[in-house]
Amino acid sequence: MRLGNCRLMTLWERGWGYQSHCRSRRSQTWRRFDHAAAANAARAREYILQRKCYASWAHGVTAVSENRNLPVVRAGYGATFTLPKNGGEWIHFPIPTPTLLENSRAFLERVIVLFEARQTSELKRIHVWDGGKILARHDELSVKGNNLGIGAANAIPVKQKDLLTAIVVSAFFAAGANQSELYVPAFGGDFYHDINA
Template structure:
């Protein structure tokens, strides 16, 4: 049973290397970034973390990243942006590293592509941070920037 659900708005997301972006915009509904073709960038967000609930330290059961990446193809070759990795941090300690390509529009509602559930809930002793690695494909000489958008990010504690 969920004891606490915590969410932050997508405009709280920051890029690790802004120089690898062609554009970074905070909008009423979230954040939008344009990645230079052929680059990867990490995007970070902190989530308010309950220390105690009813005198018990809660555990992290699942996280949500409502996002949108581009998904174009050219001649059967994928040329868009992709969420490649999700790292979960407890303060400066990485407590989970998840890989697996996810792409498309998953910004409007919770679905299986924007939800990560932990088989064994994770103990979080300090601040919860999520880091998402996004890659922007480049095919041949096409240097078209590739977008990623973040609408909201959440966590469920048990």
């Protein structure tokens, strides 16, 4: 069968694939078609398409101090904690966690805390928990100043699979010789599900 200068006959059943540049008979070529490679490529494409990514965030007003007496102002723009001079406090950031999707447990890629450590305040320690199980621990930090964008200082890699319950980030902020403020507008995490797992 012919259509213009293109030959449309196929030998697929015999394991051959046909390529035509649709210019002339001389440009028509035949090549051996690797069905196994094509099947593997199709499975790889399906695997990639089935991987689901979730970025789950919470507003800064949901952050809580371990010390219930720590002064805090909550407003539409976030939460501002006042740290005592020469002291520090643990601040907890609970992240809404998509633990299970189509029988596949979540993989936590990283957590992110947007904050501004004002005056003499700084981030000293940060821990990531899945319920009562610790997933990551970073101590002896010294992160100061404006960290309201996502960067290496406030995006903490976790890379933990098979989450069980809910994620919380616990961070210890300290102030120096002066009373200082900690401003938090939002925090969150990047999660993955593989529904083929």
